Amino acid sequence: MTSSPTTYRMRDLCSLTGLSRQAIHFYIQQGLVPEGTKTGRNMAYYGPEHVERLRLVRRLQEERYLPLKQIRALLDGDAAAVGDSQRELLLEVRARLSAAMRGAEVRVVDVDRHAADHGVDPADLARMIELGLIQLRSVDDGARMVASDGTWLIDLWGQLRKLGYSRDRGFSVDDLVPVHAAIGSLFDHEASMLRRLADVPPARLAEMVERALPVMNALVVQLHAAAVRGFLSRLDPAARN
DSSP: OOOOOOOBOHHHHHHHHOOOHHHHHHHHHTTSSOOOEEEETTEEEBOHHHHHHHHHHHHHHHTTOOOHHHHHHHHHTOSOOOOHHHHHHHHHHHHHSOHHHHOSOOOEEEHHHHHHHTTOOHHHHHHHHHTTSSOEEEEETTEEEEEGGGOHHHHHHHHHHHHTOOTTTTOOGGGGHHHHHHHHHHHHHHHHHGGGGTTSOHHHHHHHHHHHHHHHHHHHHHHHHHHHHHHHHHHOHHHHO
């Protein structure tokens, strides 16, 4: 970001961006927004570039539903290069997808309260956040907020804990990392496949994506089930003869 005269105080940033003081401090702590020019222990001034960056971060969260980790990558220039034409095509495809595919309206919830309601203890939640499995949206009046469509992992981990996958038996949130990495690799491959469809009209491409998703989901489920069956069959000596 280029430097410009520092003319705003924190209350001005809140007024200009619609963000709370806690949310702005959180974005600064996460490296999404640079610190202001400090003039005292609890005093700092900010410039128009801070207002611009805060508005951009908020827009990327609320309109593009991007997690903070991905926003930081984009702002730092670390994201994979995507041509302007391809980006426009993908945005048009997204607009043409059904509401069910795009997802319901996203709201934010108190992640600590949600975890407690689903039997996930603070240590497990802290590890999820540390590993980037849960992406905080903001901090509002001291409460840590997360997008409502990002709470499913908390719900499922709570179910596994109730089934007996306990800390005493050596199970931890870290066991989710290989699964997360595998799905990430799969999605990267799926995204690269879209480049082969760059000449398909957006309406037709949106239809193809929408119909292909449940097929790909079923493929993952069946391959996983087949791997489990294969493992169990290898445990039975009679099945090998």
